[in-house]
Amino acid sequence: MNLHDWIDELADALDLDDAEIDEGLVLDLARVVAHSVERPAAPVTAYLLGLAAGSQGADPAGVEALAARAQLLAENWERPAGAKDPDDVDDPVPDDSAVDHVGETFEV
Template sequence: MNLHDWIDELSDVLDLDPEVEIDEGLVLDLARVVAHAVERPAAPVTAYLLGLAAGAQGAKPALVEKLAARAQALAEGWERPAGAPDPDDVTDEVPDDTGVDHSGERFEG
């Protein structure tokens, strides 16, 4: 089975019009850019949201290309690529108190 067969079968299962044109290259390119520029889990979520937006707005091929271009531009300009630290994370150094005896102390939580 190849990608085109999968698309045909999936379209049948999802009750999608088999005549609706899908540009799988566009979707795959967008997913690749998003996976590398943002993070891997963002790729399928982006493809899903692109599909929702396209469906809500009429799903004409030119519109899908425009929406995908917007999403790709956002990903390419993403300032928080995968693996980058979250700027809201606290990065204060934790003091080393391994030499302190805490055996008689009580902590309340």
């Protein structure tokens, strides 16, 4: 299954007739928000974009304009002093000491 299949199936499940989505626009906005604000803000922003577009009856150009406003806000977002950089995450490193890495090559 790919993203387009998921969108079609989800639109059907949510009873959205003729749902047109510019997934590139939404994904770009989510990426900017995740990096400029914080990761959990990305899906919330996408939801609010959809809510605003729906409540305003926005056409594709209107959705683009709303997304541009949200992206501009995210790009200019000032994190509070001492806030962690969302790109600087200390993810746990899995223990693979039992894995045999003999013969593996790594690209740099």
